[in-house]
Amino acid sequence: MQLTNRKVVVSHKELSFAERMYLPAVAKGMAITLSHLFKKSPTIDYPKKTRPMSATYRGRHVLKRDENGAERCVACGMCAVACPAEAITIVAAERKKGEEHLYREEKYASSFEINMLRCIFCGLCEDACPKEAIFLTDRLVDAEFEREDFIYGKEKLVEKIDKRIDITKRQTQAVLDFKKIPGLRHNTLFDPKKQVKH
Amino acid sequence: MKVTIDGITIDVPKGTTILQAARMIGPEVAPPTMCYYSSLKTSGGYCRTCIVKVTQGSAANPNPMPKPVASCRTEVMDGMVVENVTNNDVLEARKGVVEFLLINHPLDCPVCDQAGECHLQDLGYEHGLATTRYEFPRREFDKIDIGKYIKLHMTRCILCYRCVKVADQLTDKRVHGVIHRGDAAEISTYIENVIENDFSGNVIDVCPVGALTDKTFRFKTRVWFTKPVEASRECKKCTGRVRLWYKGDEILRVTGRKDQWGEVEDFICNECRFEKKKTSDWKIEGPTNVNRHSVISQNHYNNLNELKLQVLKQQKALGFIQIDKRP
Incomplete structure (x- = not known):
C-alpha cells in the first residue's frame, strides 16, 4: 500500500568524481544556512521578550492583600479541599492584638504552601476561595534546580505590598455584583473601632 | 396512638411529640431542629425550625390547627395527620425562620x-x-x-x-x-x-x-481534614465513650459520639475531653461511620471504596455490570 508519493528508492550506484568532491552539496548546504539569516526567527528572545498572554491565563498563584495591605486569606481550607492534586497545605493561626494591619480577619494562614510540581493549574482553588484571597495569574513558575524550591511558601505567594498584582480582569460579573451588596461583612473593610459591644 | 406524618402512619405511645414520632419514622420526614435536644429536659420551643402543619387535629376532632405548630412541643393525638416536607406552606415558613435565625x-x-x-x-x-435581604449592621x-x-x-x-x-x-x-x-x-x-x-x-x-x-x-484545622475514630477509656466520672478526631497520628480533638440527629449519646467529662490527647490514653474501637455526603468524608479513602461498592451495587441492580472474562 502506498500512502504518499515521497518514497525514494535508495540506489547504491557508485558516486561520480564530481559527486565525490562534495563541493556542489556543500555549496547547497551553505546556501540554506545563509538564507536563514534573512528569515524571520520563529523563536523569541525569552525572558527579555515575552509572547502576549491572556489576562485569564492560569499561571503562578498570588495571595492577595486588601486595600489596607492586610492579608485576605483566613486559612479556611476550601482551596486545599477543592484541589484535585492535593498540592495545597495550610496551617492556621489566630491573629493577636496589634496585628490587625497584617491580617484582615481573626484567623490567618501562618503557613501556606503550594507544591508547584503537584499543581495542575486548574484554577479550582480560585473558584473555591470565599475571601477573594487566592488567584492564578499570567506569570509563569520559574525553573529551579532543586525539587524543594518548587514548594512555594508565603514569601513567594503573598503579593508584595508595594508591588500589587492586578487581578480585576479575572473577576466575573457575578463576583463584582456580589461585592456591591451593602451590609455584607464580607464586603466591608474590617474596622476594630466599629465593634459594637452590647 | 396512630399518627400520620407525610402520608406514613405509625403507632406511638401517649405523650410522644410529633417530632419524636417523625424521628421514629426516619430522617426523610423528621423536621430539622436547632434547639430541641432529646437528652435535655425542657429543651425545644425556641427556634421554630421544626414547625409542621397539622391538617387534622385528631380522629375525634378532624379540624386542622390554624397555624403551623412547633413539632418538638406538640404531643400527638390519636388519628392526627401531620404534613412536613409535603406541605409547601411549611417549607416556606421554615425558610422564613431560617432567614430570621x-x-x-x-x-x-x-x-x-x-x-x-x-x-x-x-x-x-x-x-x-443564597443571598441576604438584611442591610443593617x-x-x-x-x-x-x-x-x-x-x-x-x-x-x-x-x-x-x-x-x-x-x-x-x-x-x-x-x-x-x-x-x-x-x-x-x-x-x-x-x-x-x-x-x-x-x-x-x-x-x-x-x-x-x-x-x-x-x-x-481552636483554629487548629478544619474538621474535614481530620478523621473521626470511636474510642473509649475507663473513666470514673463518665462512660468514657468518645469520638477522637485525628490528623495524622495526632489527636486534635475529643468529642462525644453524635448520633444521626447530631445529638451526643453520652455526655463526657472534661478530663476525657480536654486532657487525654494521646493515643495511648484510649482504646480504639474503630473508624466512625461517616455519611458519604458529609464534608467530613472528604479525602478519606475508605469512603471512596464504599462509594465504589455502592456504584457497583447500583450497576448490578440496573443490569449493566460487565462480566470479567479474563481467566
Missing part, C-alpha cells in the same frame, strides 16, 4: 471552627437563600473566655438555650444563663464567672453553631 449571624463560616458540622450551615443550605460582641477550655463568641449565638439546659441539668452549680431580653438577649456567665465543672465541656457539643468552642482545638 441568620439575621444576626455573621457570615464567617471560613473562620468558624464549626463549619462542616454546623447545623445552621446545613439548614441555611437546605432551606435558606449585625450585632457583634467581644469574645469571652469561660474557663481555660471554652471560648464564647456571642456574635454567632442563635439563642437555642441548649447550653443553658446543660449547665442547669448536668452541673451542680449553675453559673451560666441568658441575660437581657428579646433582641438584646445574650448568653453569659454571672459577671464573667468561670464555669468549673466536670461536665461543662458538653456545652461545646450541644451548641448547634460555633458560639461555644473548644480552646484546645
